[in-house]
Amino acid sequence: MAQRLQEPHRSVGTQIEISASIAQVWAALVDANELVRWFSPVAKVSPGLDGHIEVSWGGAMTASWWIEDWQPLHFLQLREDKPLGGSADGSFGDDLASFRRLKFALSYDDGRTTLSLRHGDFAGDQSFLAWIKRGWEFELLSLQHYLVNHAGKPRRIAWLRRRTLRPAAAVWNQLMQALVVEPNCGRSGLHVRQSVAITLGAAEIAPGVIVICDPPHQLAVTMADHGGELLRIKLFVQADGSVDIDLWMAAWDNGRPRLAGFARHWKDLFAGAGVELDQRGQDIDQIGGDPICELEGCGQSLDANKVELV
Structure with missing residues (x-):
């Protein structure tokens, strides 16, 4: 105890x-x-x-x-x-x-x-x-x-982080409208197991299952096809009221093409009308510009992990 x-x-x-x-x-x-x-x-x-x-x-x-x-x-x-x-x-x-x-x-x-x-x-x-x-x-x-x-399989990651001065609830609603087709994450719970459709690109929609729904803080979805990727949308409100936005997708096996396509969609979302950025959004942990490490041999874990931070 x-x-x-x-x-x-x-x-x-x-x-x-x-x-x-x-x-x-x-x-x-x-x-x-x-x-x-x-x-x-x-x-x-x-x-x-x-x-x-x-x-x-x-x-x-x-x-x-x-x-x-x-x-x-x-x-x-x-x-x-x-x-x-x-x-x-x-x-x-x-x-x-x-x-x-x-x-x-x-x-x-x-x-x-x-x-x-x-x-x-x-x-x-x-x-x-x-x-x-x-x-x-x-x-x-x-x-x-x-x-x-995916036991024993290497993982690749696409990760975009930005900061905005807009209220968390407004950012959450806009992300839900842009990325989650139906139904929306409207009720809280762990292991919700609710079917959902996720926008992976301008003309691509894929089925998934909501496993965490905690508005306006985080949403986690396991993709029903496309190799079983794991998607996370997370908001964190800083002490000054600004909001950090994390979009994260992990893929096992050979997931790089899918991750690259989703990452481009995220960038388009942020660059367009999806989310207005505070200028600090380009500097958080060096993420948002160039990758902080190369795809092959990133970090101290040899070739077990393939990372794409975008």
């Missing part, structure tokens, strides 16, 4: 069932070549007790942890070394860094592995904690999607 945290320090937790062996799920957490197939585009791991895990999405979007407890196939506890993005709204202060833990517990029953996650302590308010939890809910869903549908 997780220890009850006193105010103002809080933790977030979530869990997921995966139709995969406990060995597969454990490897996905502690093997760099597996991490890049569902989590970060770049990963480095020194396994075992007192080892180290580092993950990166480029630029300041890097996090690392020391391995504090290592019980293969059962439990992994990490002590935060570098929080993702450094300082965020004062919630990642150095006074908490040495106390923050990331815990993974695994159990297996009837052909399924249950993975439970707890991340704390945080000094942020409820909205900040909700942002942390949303991130983990999507990442664990990505892990589930990878192991159930």
